[in-house]
Amino acid sequence: MSQPLLSVRGLYKAFGKVVTARDLDIDFHPGQLTSIIGPNGAGKSTLINVLTGALPADQGRILFQGRDITGLPVHQRVQMGLCRSFQVVNVFPGLSVFHNVQIPVLALAGRGRRVLGSLAREQEARRETERILEMVGLADKASQPASALSHGDQRLLEVGIALAARPRLLFLDEPTAGMNPVERREILAGIQRLSRQGVTTFVIVEHDMDIVFSLSDRVIVLHRGDIICDGEPSAVQCDPQVRECYLGEEVL
Template identity: 65%
Template sequence: MSAPLLEVRGLSNHFGSVCTARDLSLSFAEGELTSVIGPNGAGKSTFINLLTGHLPVQAGQVLFRGRDVTGLAVHQRVRLGMGRSFQIANVFPGLTVLENVLIPALALAGRAGRPLSRISGEREAREQAQGVLSRVGLGAEAERPASALSHGDRRLLEVAVALASRPALLFLDEPTAGMNPVERTRLLEGIRALSAGGQTTFVLVEHDMDVVFALSARVVVLHRGELLCDGPPERVRADARVREVYLGHEVEEAAP
């Protein structure tokens, strides 16, 4: 086995006096669908923000395919193959669905900066963009403005935008939040298929336990910025500490 796809060493982060990451060390292997869970305020979003460069790392190291990317800018990491989606549907609302996906496709091909050629002539990027759209089931919506899509479709589009950068590693931050059951199933099937396809390794941040245990090969539990538990779903489900701080909390909430 070669170096892991992504390795995190001693990651720490503070917001004022609040600790959002404390000496986190873990790694993600290629092809292994992993979920990051934890109660509100566990530091899940911060964790992703740190790994993808959205927040500066205060202490620790992030290695992608053995290369230190801690100091790299967001767009540089994206070019290397790290992608992400956001908690709130985060697309280019005023552009068409196809244009949404064209932007990362052009950036990936190194053609985004061409000032005088025509968009309509960018055949390769257009084909790639169309391909990504049909893969997530938005092929028929290509010419509609993104702002006209339903909420679920907009979330799908965001995943498509992330996929168009051909990420080797893709973080999805609560991808099913606010979706109806039909949309949710569609998206999960999509993720499962893409993950099995082997080109992209997914890391999910999720709230919904059904999603987590249905999809993941591995579950990482964070609590107050610390790594609480890490292993296959069954083991995590059985872990006493997890039950106490996380599932227990859920159970309490769920009980009428």
């Protein structure tokens, strides 16, 4: 298989006595749409937080495209192409939808240092922003303040901001939470489409099993800080340990 995009080696993280990551070894490969599932408190969110730099790791190493990023701050990881979206809506509420997406575009292009330059003349950033708004279907709402959007649209914007950072690897933390079925189908179709294009590799944390098994190329099951199963969806679905500790009656 190709060189992994992100490699995690011996990752350990605990809060007091609660271990949320116990010596994890994971490789994420380019183009492989991976889902991370697990019951509440399994350590999914913590894993994302540690991998993206929001929380420091207690032990272990994180390699991104072969480079050790364990000690790097969040914004540098983002600039290297490792990004995430959030479980709860986490946008810039007072700014327009357009500006919401433009901020990461500018930051990635290194244009933010232009203290006296005119924002209106940033043609390239404008085109890129428009492209992303088109992609997530918010182009017609570009001038509205983000706080005026519906919840579903805010979730779309959330994904749009994450995509605007041109990630090679993008963690989506419950991207469909709080969406209605129509919006849900749209965004999933979008994710699948983008994933096939091969620019961005997606890793999704989800609760909805239908989504997980219809969408993913690979499923990782976490339980109390351990990986109890890792493989193709069909294999994971049949794994007795997973059924016992997590899926329970839902799948039976």
